[in-house]
Amino acid sequence: MNAPATTPGISRHPALDGLTASLRELLGPRCSTSDSEREHHGHGESYHPTKAPDVVCYPLTTEEVSSIVKLCHQAKVPVIPFGAGTSLEGHVVALHGGVCIDLSRMNAITAVNAEDLDCTVEAGVTRKQLNEHLRDTGLFFSVDPGADATLGGMAATRASGTNAVRYGTMKDNVLALTVVLADGTILKTGGRARKSSAGYDLTRLFVGSEGTLGVITEITLRLYGIPEASSVAVCSFPDIASAVNCAIETIQCGIQVARVELLDETCMRAINRHNNLSYPETVALFLEFHGTEAAVVSQAEMVQMIAEGHGGEGWRFATSAEERNKLWQARHNMHYALLALRPGASSWGTDTCVPISQLAACITEIKEHAKDAPFPVTALGHVGDGNFHMGFLIRMDSPEEIREAERLNGLLVNRAIELGGTCTGEHGVGYGKAKFLRKEHGDAAVEVMRTLKASLDPDNIMNPGKVLPA
Amino acid sequence: MNAPATTPGISRHPALDGLTASLRELLGPRCSTSDSEREHHGHGESYHPTKAPDVVCYPLTTEEVSSIVKLCHQAKVPVIPFGAGTSLEGHVVALHGGVCIDLSRMNAITAVNAEDLDCTVEAGVTRKQLNEHLRDTGLFFSVDPGADATLGGMAATRASGTNAVRYGTMKDNVLALTVVLADGTILKTGGRARKSSAGYDLTRLFVGSEGTLGVITEITLRLYGIPEASSVAVCSFPDIASAVNCAIETIQCGIQVARVELLDETCMRAINRHNNLSYPETVALFLEFHGTEAAVVSQAEMVQMIAEGHGGEGWRFATSAEERNKLWQARHNMHYALLALRPGASSWGTDTCVPISQLAACITEIKEHAKDAPFPVTALGHVGDGNFHMGFLIRMDSPEEIREAERLNGLLVNRAIELGGTCTGEHGVGYGKAKFLRKEHGDAAVEVMRTLKASLDPDNIMNPGKVLPA
Known part of the structure; x- marks a missing residue:
């Protein structure tokens, strides 16, 4: 359901040619400017239009990520991290062009500490890969967003899924991170202790920051006994x-x-x-x-x-x-089962979360608003958390249906916020939800978020245009 | 076991007289400069020497806290939040003098939402008061650090306790906060949704920040069914x-x-x-x-x-x-039972946390180091988390015993960090553990913490000297 790629090169940065040459020197064939690779990295799995990055890099180590970011920092060119490309809110769309860092080749499982119920993985390891690897240990990794996302992407978007009600979300299951900051500094946050009161919780600051504060390259995760x-x-x-x-x-x-x-x-x-x-x-x-x-x-x-x-x-x-x-x-x-209900349609998935006492009323109210919609409207929810997804089975070639889906999504998000809930329970903000952040959190909170962003990324090169409203 | 108060007024700030007059005008008799009230607010329950604040204020509302902080901000005078005074790492000691904000009179339970398993309380509500209030609802609040601390203090130090292995720590159980920032701005973080991916996790940034980034005035907490x-x-x-x-x-x-x-x-x-x-x-x-x-x-x-x-x-x-x-x-x-083993002694409690596979070795190793200590050495632990407290039953009038306790505590903390653990599992950093932060987290993390602190509190008036190493 992706719109066609924008014209290659439309957003070229002045320093881009020199930067590309330096990246080629650093990475050899693991630096690409081919149209097909750029197009592939310019979108996730949602309806947000594609915008291709100028360059795609495939680092193999945290040190290489650091070198890439240092070069981008010198050139003041945007950096967009990319995992499995399963984003649903346009997180990976290169709104301002720049360098996409595809972490999928950093897919080593560095350590499994069975006695301590933890493991450390590189950012490109997917959740299925990890659980396959754990198969004989009697342990499992609990967070399950449906898609076989990378663990780096799941940490970056604070992902969760069906069993969060018992085992928590990525917020609860990340113990430590390695992050490359906007100037290329390699930061280690957290540790392997199950709990700690030792200073500011940098781990939780980077979980859910969607690449706007740094690039997550390594993650230490909690595991559970089967x-x-x-x-x-x-x-x-x-x-x-x-x-x-x-x-x-x-x-x-x-x-x-x-x-x-x-x-x-x-x-x-x-x-x-x-x-x-x-x-x-x-x-x-x-x-x-x-x-x-x-x-x-x-x-x-x-x-x-x-x-x-x-x-x-x-x-x-x-x-x-x-x-x-x-x-x-x-x-x-379910995604495919729903698509089969209306051949040729795409599914526009929403993602709100409300206090559980408001859940039934919220779904019922939006269904009432949608009763004359020209497409099927569905609802499924992680009821234990109050997180639910209403789905609109629309034809992406119908501007009228897109408009109606946008209207219903806006109604739904605003209603969820009014009921004490959130515009996104687990998909993240990307740029699709940035416009709702001020209503949800208030001006003071958005200003504090801006202050933090400016203090860690003064040149605004880290995934610009995401999370914070324009 | 508190050392005597320092000479009153020794750290007077130039703007203090004017500030005190303004605070009196704002709060009337709820602003005090009496020696006894100042002394009471200059220490927690640990061995750290007392240092009294210059003024003690007792606000009744978030707006009053905001007014107090605005005045301190103009005068560039330190602000030290105070709850029940049960701190164990010198969090409330007025190292640089200033204004103590005692939140104990903000003790209203604002809302209990039984269906949603959450509640909102003012920062001065204690955990026992909350559980007493919940008695007939079939719900309880889980975090139990032993002392009857205020929930504001518990959030500020990221407290936990015996049942964290199942129900989590304050990090896991705070849904939302009201915080007064260094310039008096009132910030709301988080919300009542059980999970959210909407932007930076400001709630987790303030949980555990020990008053150095803002004053917590209101907390929304998770509750559990009994x-x-x-x-x-x-x-x-x-x-x-x-x-x-x-x-x-x-x-x-x-x-x-x-x-x-x-x-x-x-x-x-x-x-x-x-x-x-x-x-x-x-x-x-x-x-x-x-x-x-x-x-x-x-x-x-x-x-x-x-x-x-x-x-x-x-x-x-x-x-x-x-x-x-x-x-x-x-x-x-246990604290009192241990004290009874050696009449006249005080208990120096340590607070490290290691990956559980290292727990037995770590305790055994430190006990070996302590076998010639001139005082009893005990160990108890929240084994599910790897968090344990070795206790030294020392006489505070013996410099030799204090030196030996300091030596053993240093050995223990360094060993815990080497084993992948933390210098503090649940008591917090205060100023007692600040010197270990760099070893635990590394230079890059301490610099990021400093950057965040400087961005939110450029004049360093919020509980100065705590958390970050000098």
Whole structure:
């Protein structure tokens, strides 16, 4: 769904020729200015138009990243980090041209400390690669945004996913970082201690900074022991409010679900069709429980009782690994299942998060606004966190549909903020959400963010135009 | 154990008289320069010598704090926030004189949102006050550093405690803050959404900043549902390594203990004497399990099996609320139990945290260094996190004992850092640990911290001399 690349070279910086020569000298064939590589690096997976960088570099070490950034710093040319290109808010679009640093070749798993439940990886390692590597250790890495993103990209956008309700987001699971600053300085933040009160939390400052304060090159992550037992249950509800209230009561009772996902009737229809399944086509919760065998059974029993009190019915279990995987595979393939509902359409995914008590009302209200929309509107959510994605199945060749999707997205984001929520639960700001930052955080907070940015990147070369509003 | 106050007025700032008059005009009798109030506000609960502030203010609102800071900003006079005075690293000592802002009268619980499992409190609310207030809601606030600290102070020092292994530290449990910046600007950070990727994580920047970047006046906190069932078990081990290995294996198996505390033989002797109990006087683990009735039983059974594999014996349960409270009361009163072992002595508490695989070796090594110490040396730890406190029961009137405690503390901190750990797991830097920051984080990180401090507090009036090394 990407618009065509802009004319090559349109944003050329005066110092670019000299810089490109220096980068070639440094990296040899790992520095490219080919149209196809530039175009590939000028977009993520969202509807934001492509804008290609002038040069693409493929460093192999933190020291090489530092050398690249030093050259860009001298030339005052923008630096845009790039991982797997799965961004959904235009993070990697080279708005002002410049040098794309593609970290995908820095994909070594540097250390796994099984006793300490941590590991250190280079920024280009993907989450699936890491979990594959961990397979025989009895441990796993928990953050799962669906896409097989790089861990550097996931740290940079403060990513999360379906099991954040139990295991937290990247904010909670990054212990330490190596970051290359705007002047090429190599910074180490945090450490391997599980907790620390030793000074300002630089790790959390860089997690979610989307390449605007520095380039993340290495990450130390928390790991978890694979629980003795897991089970997944699906339960149908008469409407969104009943399902959300079941989730609220579950969490209030201190029952720690590993995942609790809400899917509306359109999602369930898409899942049935795409995966040849036969769930009731009404609002559903997908729940996962982790723990000892007995704990999993007793948690599920308690939630089943709570669900019945909220009109839940048709409780179905999947306990074998195969059944569980099939079910979550269906959930993770939702994007494609939805696309199949309207052949030729693209899915415009939203990403708001509200206090859980406001979740049902917020979804219902936006669905009401969307009832005359010329395209299907879906809703699914990580109910335990109040984070939900409404999806608009639009034709990107229809300006009218794009306008309507923009209108609904604006309504949704503004409403979420008014309800005490956020414009982005897990996708990040990029440049798509920058315009909402002031409404969400207020002028003072945006000014503090600007002050921090200016203090660490006075020439504004680090991913310019992202995060902070113009 | 506080040294006498320094001579009143020794550090008077030129603009102090005018400033004091303005503060009196603003606050009336809630602005004091009495010797006793100044002395009381010049120290925490540690061995660091007292240094009294010049003026003590008792604001009632964020706006009053803002007015106070604006006046101090104009006069370029230091501002030192003060909560319950339970600091252990000299955070509240007025090293350069100035104005102490005592937040204890800002003690309103502004909102409890039971459905959303969050609440908002003024900075002077203490954790016990909050949990008392929550008593009938079925919810609780989890962070428990032992002392009845204010929540503002706990956020400012990134405090934690015994159940951080399951529920996290203040870093994990603060959702939003109101902060008064160095120029008096009122900043709101974060929000009530459970997760957000919307811009730089200002909340985490201020959590742990110890008053050096701003004064925290209001905090939004996560709450948890009280679990259906809890049980506490005590188990004896032949030595520290066996106990630590039992904890490591438990966590690796994905069993989520709510607390797991290590106590050495001296601690167990102190507990027995002080509480009239009869535990075996050897290394012990205190474990707590939370969950459904069945989950608690099955978790405990699995841990008991793991413990037996590591030489654990004498497994004893406490399941009634009364027994559990008695046991944790004994743990929390450890400070006094230890003092009773050597009448007239004070306890110098250390606070390091290492990767859990290094925990046993680190404690054993320092105990070896301390075997000829002229005072008892104890060790207790939050084993799930690798955070532990060695205690030195010294006489503060003995320069020789103070020197030896300083030597051992230095050895311990340096060793912890070499092992990948931190100089402070939960007490904070204050000025007692500032000298270790460069070794722990490196020059680049300390310079970034200085850059951030200078950008937000260019006149260095916010709690000067704390956190950053001279």
